[in-house]
Amino acid sequence: MFEILKAKLEALGADAWELTELHEKRWEFYFIRHELDQNRYVNTLTYEVKVLKSIEDGKFIGSASGEISPTLSDEEIDKTLSELLSRAGLVKNKPYSITSKPITAMPETKEIDVSEIAESFLEAVRAVKETESEDINSYELFVSEKRKRFLNSNGVGYTCVYPGSMLEIVINARREGHEIELYRAFRSGACDKEKIEADVKSALRVGRDRLNAVATPELGDIDVVLSTADAVSVYEYFLDNLSAGFKVRGMSDWEAGKPICEELSGDKLSFEVLSRLENSSYDYPVDDEGREIEDRFIIRDGVAEGYWGSRQFCEYLGIKSSDVLNFRCTGGTKTEDELRSGDYIEPVEFSDFQVDSVSGSVAGEIRLAYLHRGGETMIVTGGSVSGDMSETIKTMAMSRKLKQYNYAVIPEITRLRGLRLNGAERK
Amino acid sequence: MKAPFSKYLDSIAPRLKALVYELGREYDYVSVLSTDSVGFTASVSQHYKSVSGKTMTTERGTVVRVMKDGLYSEYAFNEAEPDIASKLKKELSSQFELMRKLGTKPYATAAIPDEPIELFVEKETGTLPEETDMNALIEMFNELSDEGMRTIPAALDCFLRGSSTHISKLFITKNRFMRQSYVYSEGTIGAYSPSDDGETRMIYEGVSGLGGPEIFEGLREKLAAAPKTMEELLKAEKIVPGEYEIITDPGISGLIAHEAFGHGVEMDMFVKKRALGAEYLGKRVGSDLVTMHEGALCDESVTAFAFDDEGTLAGDVVEIDKGILKTGIADALSALRLGIAPTGNGKRENYAHKAYTRMTNTVFDSGSDSLEDMIASVKHGYLLKGTESGMEDPKHWGIQCIVHRGYEIVDGVLTGKVVTPVVMTGYVPDLLGNITMASPDRRVDGNGGCGKGYKEWVKVADGGPYLKTKARLG
Secondary structure (H helix, E strand, O other): OHHHHHHHHHHHOOOEEEEEEEEEEEEEEEEEOOEEEEEEEEEEEEEEEEEEEEEOOOOEEEEEEEEEOOOOOHHHHHHHHHHHHHHHOOOOEOOOOOOOOOOOOOOOOOOOOHHHHHHHHHHHHHOOOOOOOEEEEEEEEEEEEEEEEEEEOOOOEEEEEEEEEEEEEEEEEEEOOEEEEEEEEEEEOOOOHHHHHHHHHHHHHHHHHHOOOEEOOOOEEEEEEEOOOOHHHHHHHHHHHOEHHHHHOOOOOOOOOOEOOOOOOOOOOEEEEEOOOOOOOOOOOEOOOOOEOOOEEEEEOOEEOOOEOOHHHHHHHOOOOOOOOEEEEEOOOEOHHHHOOOOEEEEEEEEEEEEOOOOOEEEEEEEEEEEEEOOEEEEEEOOEEEEEHHHHOOOOEEEOOEEEEOOEEEEOOEEEEEEEEEOOOOO | OEOOOOHHHHHHHHHHHHHHHHHHOOOOEEEEEEEEEEEEEEEEOOOOEEEEOOOOOOEEEEEEEEEEOOEEEEEEEOOOOOOHHHHHHHHHHHHHHHHHHOOOOEOOOOOOOOOOEEEEEEOEOOOOHHHOOHHHHHHHHHHHHHHHHHHOOOOOEEEEEEEEEEEEEEEEEOOEEEEEEEEEEEEEEEEEEEOOOOOEEEEEEEEEEEOOHHHHHHHHHHHHHHHHHHHHHHOOEOOOOEEEEEEEOHHHHHHHHHHHHOHHHEOHHHHOOOOHHHHHOOOEOOOOOOOEEEOOOOOOOOOOOOEOOOOOEOOOEEEEEOOEEOOOEOOHHHHHHHOOOOOOOEEOOOOOOOOEEOOOEEEEOOOOOOHHHHHHOOOEEEEEEEEEEEEEEOOOOEEEEEEEEEEEEEOOEEEEEEEOOEEEEEEHHHHHHOOOEEOOOOEEEOOOOEEEOOEEEEOOEEEEOOEEEEEEEO
């Protein structure tokens, strides 16, 4: 099918094209307690096609994309491709090109054993010791082998094979008729058995604490310590504000060569794009447009160094870059003890935690947090934290020690100063 | 015109019927869901324009569900495979081998009842997405984007996005042969401008519903209101946190319905004992003014299907009747496990995903109070407008809604002060128990998608009238 589509695209008359094949084989297991609720096998093959057409003698370029199902007839494929070409002629964008630089280091194409990965995850979950008061309510496991093949009309192409996994788990803790739950989703390439086991054990402990939680008091401004996967969205705020798309569309005023904020008195963040990251579900060094991803800094010591993004927006900025699949954030100068000192709140379970990269708004409803005030620790629930990233990054503090969450390596502990704590005490 | 059913699905139906018959000799229950849904998404801004043949729900593939000895298993695929039955048995047996090795027992469930149903539904629509004049649509979006740049204060961009999907689904069991097709569309207009304090403020409004791209005409009306909204937003302040009287516009009322008693009464959560709602059946959860419906039949929205992804006919369930929680919603397997009838809420993200209990239209009933009277009754509070996102905690009925903006009301009068953003949190029975007024009008919105946890995105719609209650805002 790939070769048939390639031949049809070559004959179509498009000025450029990209063809991506994705073959996914996925094992899924769903458990209620430890009983098998359902098992599923998914085997899908999809073809993504993008065609580009020069408009008004190269003054503009248009593009249209679509998916070709492997069960389309020959006539249906021809109709779909010619419709894409026709639609491409309707959207007038400033000119940009597709990738022409050959890939020098081809990604790996070794087979993935989904059965073995699934077994590791299930063994890790079952190795966790449950008690009468803390146990596993249910869990869902997804393990995939993904085989991606890319080719464009400039002859740039690659094939890569990579694993993708997700374990979603719900923990219960109960005492005297009162029961609470915690939700965790672990995403990775393959299975890091020890890490999964440790993280599930930690969730059980957190669940026990939540039974003792009281309503969060109204305290006004407070420092917020983040030590869970929620912190990734804080660092993605930095990433988004250096995306070429944000820059071109006027959604970010950050500029390469300039500090990311004025009056920076906190830790100076360095943000590094990584070509590879072990056990990430994106551990391959080429992006979806056939550009090799190079290890590089986009922020170094609090100063923006460069942008990233789609080829279209990067060309509009006049730069050569790539997408970002994996990253590492460093620059923290503090120890755990230093970051966990004085008055602060450490939410370990939010209903949802969001950082709006456009407005900079930070918001999250607290399901469980540890409130440290005057040397005392309270376990609290309810209420919310809110704030503004453009202010809080000036004084943000980070740990030297790092932790990996799938595609992101970030400081293990992040302290955001002066967020607002909205209480939950009922009148 | 009627949205025609997929010729492709009609062409493969005989083979799928034969597959159900063949697998039926070995399994206690067999069903097949096959899909063929086409559509487009068009986006226009001042900085980029694009058109794609994909939407959130375009797909073509098949999922086979089988049950043996109480265990349900599925095989999803999208290629024209010559011997599906053999492939299914081979792949599932590899999984069973792992389960045996780990000593896993099945969560045994009976066979799904299979009363005979033959159904063929082609819903009315305007234009089909595949027959849309894309040139005219892009031109209209260009025109509106340009107009937005002229009229919206300090706009850095004005963008539009429209997508339209023609759904066709085929469901087969030994006794059921069900086919449906319909078209839904959704469009958004938005803009962003820099405020004096250096923040970027964004506005967006949407239109959605059962029907073709003709509904995008509604974006003109949304654009007309955008300059005033942006003007208000550019002057907006931060809210002083606290508990306030609030009036929710129909969009926020819908968000509350969705988060509070949508997710909270998805009965697959009852099976896992994950929802507080199970303990509240027959009990008061809201004031007398609270009556809430859920079902694909409740509104001609983006999720107004004739049957769900498990072959259950669409329903209209009264979840809350005058403040009393009556029932939840259930997919076929959860219903069987709970000993109740399924409600037509078994939905999949697409053929390659598992069916869960999912919402369709979740809607508060209307009341009789005018919006003017509602505002006049507020001592100090906010009229909340603009949905950003929401999250629920079904085990404890905590709710979080991120609201775009609030209009201050003091002594029954809108003061002109606007706050943004607003994080609304609360305890669901308090929030619904404090509802004291509801307006006669009602609106149902269906833009965007809904996830279960942080995955399994499906189309849903929700709405209601203006409601007056109390909540904690921050």
